[in-house]
Amino acid sequence: MKLLTVPIFFSICSFVKCSVNSVTPSISSNEISDNRLNKSQASESNGSEKSRQPVKLNMKQGLLMNQLLAMYTLGEESNQLCKEHSKELNVGLRALEPWALKMFDSSSKLQAGILEGNLFEFGAFQQCIQIYRDTNHGPIRGKFCSLKVKPDMNLLQKILEFRNVSRRRFSKVYQFVSNAALAWSVCIPDSCSTQDVFRHFSKTFYSLSEGLNVTVSLRDKDCVTIFDDKPLSATELSIIVFLLGFIGVVAVASLLHIFYFTSDEASDSKLVSAFSAYANSRRIFSNGPNSDLDCVHGIRVLSTCYVVIGHRYLMLMFFPVVNSLKIMDWVLYYRSTAITGGTLCVDTFFMISGMLVSVGFFSEVKKSHGMNWVLFYLYRYMRITPPLAVVVLCYSTLVHHLGSGPVWHEMLDILQKPCQEYWWATLLHVQNYVHPFPLCMTQAWYLTCDMQYYFLSPLILVPLWKCPVFGYINFVLVYALSIASNFYFAWINRYDGGVPVTNQLFSTHYFQHHYIAPHTRAATYIIGLGVGYTVHKTKGRTIQINYATVASLWMISIATMLASLVGCHTFHEESHDYNRLEAAIFISCSRSAWTFGIVWMVWACIHGYGGPINYVLSSYLFRVLGRISYSIYLLHMLMQYLMSGAAKMPGYFSDFSALYAAFGDLFIMVVIGFAFTVCFELPLIRLVTMALKQGHAKVNPSKE
Template sequence: MGDFQQCVNIEASTKTGVILGKYCLGSLAVKNTTSSVHQNVWEIISLDKFGTDRVVLLAKFPWALCLPGGCTTDDANLVGNFLLTYVIGNEVGVRFSDLLCQTVKEVNPPLTNGAIVTLAILALLLSMVVLSTLYDIFCIFYAHKSCAMLVKAFSAYTNSIKLFKMTTPTPDQLPCLNGLKWLSMVWIVYGHTFISQRDSSITNTKHLIDWTDTWYSMFIFNATLSVDTFFTIGSALMSYGFLKAKCKNVRFNLFQYYVHRYLRLTAPFAIVVLVSATLLKYMGSGPKWPLVDQSLQQPCSNNWWSALLYVQNYVNVTHMCVIESWYLSIDFQLYLISPLLLCPLWKYPRACLSFLVLCVLGFVGVSFYVAWANDLNAIPSNFYGNIKNYENYYYYRTHTRCPSWFIGVILGYYIYKLKQKEFRLKLNKTVVWIIWGVCLGTMLTCVLGGFNSLRDEEYDRWGNAFYIALVRPVWSLAISWIILACTNDYGGPINWVLSLPIYQVLNRFTYTVYLIHVTILYMITYDKKRPGYFSNINVAYSFWGLLWFSAGISYLLILMTESPMVVIEKILLESFGKKKQSKRNLESGVDNAALEK
């Protein structure tokens, strides 16, 4: 990869002007001698023992040149091929692209108007946090009880107290969910850290491919199952909370129901989208840094609207803004239809539960059909398959990922009934141990299943289709048992671990860490100036750095967006409630006056 910094810093003055250094990163290639039509067809060399039709070529051989700034990509190919022909022979060459050729002008581009506006918005938000904090401290120091709640909304002091506060759970709460959510988030970050190695620059690329053939790599590739844990938990909390509110005669307001959800999701997400669309390309440099602009910034510049409307898993599925936000799109779309299920669940529970079971079975069938019709590969580490088709046709789509969500709705109903003591879950110890054994064995099967049978070059249509259709609903059923057991005194040490008070704090960072960790990860990956070395310990070291660095950035994001939005929303709802109440009082006064007359 050469010396990137040395090359782009070259600046030589001549009689005809200034010559800048241009760093070009290419890949070794071989001439395709089997083509009778095109005699100058070059194929990128890779450690690709699976053939050249794979979508993801993990192990390309980089070759960098430092050239005068006036050289074109064709010049780079000419020079590179000449050097390799002189050393090796005319069968080996190198291929460069305009994208990965950079001078100091491309490395340090001028700020755009959008970037300046974004910096101003971030500066304004940070200023509001600082000023609000100072105002809050002043109120506390001088014991002013009448300090404006709205002005204190951005206070880092008060919001941090709320953020790091640990309380004793009430009987209505489900403390085990805090641990489940945070540990699932950790699994997601760990999986993304490993998977990012395929796009990184490493010296032992063959070791990476060999590692994917090990059974323990399945624990990394199947970290995607943790997303179904979130689907199950989210819908369970939604149905449980709705039924609990109806039991207390709380009036359901559809408008507030939707606005609350949109504001809480979008407040931090909008800042992430804004920064991604305008600032990312200024936040680093390196041989592969232009890929940040191409794969992270440009999709947000062009498709920010579909991200904020939560429709990009259908509208711009191949060019998503903040790629991990596909989950938000599915979650919000399902939230929109939830009143159609929750209201009947309260009034006609038996019929609605039957309908929900049919929905689970029906959409499992839809997943089977999609996998069958598109020849999708079920195992992400199977590089014979087309991972892009798996993502675009199945992984990002609401109609194929919703069975876990429907299972969660059913789970929430039974948790509510158990909490209301309408029926009890009475199991003896032997049955509990058996169910726990089946549950943990099922989860292990979901993670390791298909390793020996679904990773061959010969495509197994039945096996892949059944696996895709069933693995996530079955995983959600296992998660449902864990939640039921932990909330009914059958969790034992597992419930104790999942309900530790520290998870109350960590869980509050889950959403924002999810939003930003992939972007940070790929910024680190593409910022590398030297190739690294792939090993389990190196990736684990990177993971812990990524996790806590993301937590630190998410803390700032929460202070600027999420925590203030909670206060602002509360003020608006209280104001709306007062206006509504005053209107009722006025109408009551008019009616009384009419009666008196």
């Protein structure tokens, strides 16, 4: 019965507004308009004293009004100004003054769908922080605070029983609900401190939930006023000037290139061509000669799209939705494995990267009979890092000016704060060991691993070049060591099969010490190095395979990839008992199994057995999109975080809403990715190329 007291009480309180307004004289639209100008708002507050007289209420309405005021106006304030402003709010609500009604209206009332997981009541953030009232005790402005009411595990387990979540399955969904908390938003005068707010509302919540074990919390960063929107600092202004100046150089170079230069490669126009948006756009849209590896463009683009879609699903899991508990049911459907098992697309990137590095390496040593190792390492680092540095710079400085909202500061703790402290680890590509949580640019963990693999790739490539027999043995041993390392860490840490489905994914031990760890993810990159060596050795050769064998290999590869993708579903089923050996084998081998399917796809396309698949993957559209895929990869999570963190109301989780948003992300990111590639990525790469390769033999490692 005590559990029902809370919703009944708040339902009554939320009804008071309608009850009171039914006996209130009508208020003109001009009086309640949302005018931000302080002068007009101040003039609204200078009405006659008669307008401040409380509205006449009957006994029941008066009783409810007293309960409402006891709930939403503070008591026992720590400073005199807060006490006076709370009295003003009390008087204003009794007189139904517009500014006071806005303050009450901005605060939470008990929402529907709590048993569906609608735990975050956003209130009216923007309305609250724009409130202004001039009084004899100084101006009153709105302060928006979000309190967290967290139940203990026993209470949470009882609530989940309403959704037929058995105690056995509770252990499987524990990670998803372990940090569940009811978020309650309130709007109070900004003169009141966080401690005043916490003292009043925690006392209220504890009295209403007597007999239930709940914990109420409120941090300083959970309270926001209009003054929290800080002006640009000198450093931020300098960065904006630098970025605009860089774009200005691109614009000037574009005009010079169009009107004064005709050849991109002329000695007097190389620098202009490097910055010219016109020249760089032509490079993106150029058709170019056909290559045996053209199918890689399509695989890269589709994998990038897969990543963007998967991260959109993550945003719906990380940020408030009205039906968050629906995700527990969604996991039980096989269709969910397209997302929960979709992390395999990252292994596609690793395989392709390793293959292209290997092909480039053996082509260079065959042509030059040697390798310029300084250029080998330096070019790769300078190819990847400058565009990454531009994005990290924006993460570290400008991001907090791009939005606001009830969960904005929580989002900044994940998005901006790590880059402010550990930007150097990201640019040195060591953050997966130095600071695995939270990561600066979450998706940059892949670039970190890929750079580390690239630096270590000669341990496999040089033996294959100098002594093939020893190289084959070395290749097999290194690959086996990677699989063994993956199995060992999965075994000793008792990881369940697949990636955990939780809104706390990035803070899990599995993500920090296994998913992004180079020593457990290297197997698929090593496979790529071997495939690149094979492609180099068979270049120009015709390999005859009968159609029955080709069809069989296609079916085997598809079946293997599907098994790797949907295999994680078993580990989410309630009836499935944890098996340590089974989980460790799946974790250590499923990514390689998926990659072998990709290997056959690439090999078949190269040697003429790809059919329509090769035609599609090698199409001109994928060539164009492939050239901007790096920029899309760098920027897409920034946009997704900003959109989710600045939300003023919770979302809704479903496959349709996720895919609808994801395809919107893709469309926007193609536009933004193209602009970033033209204005920053290609100019920086061209400058690096001109600086490093002048007077040296051309090295051609892969472009990520």
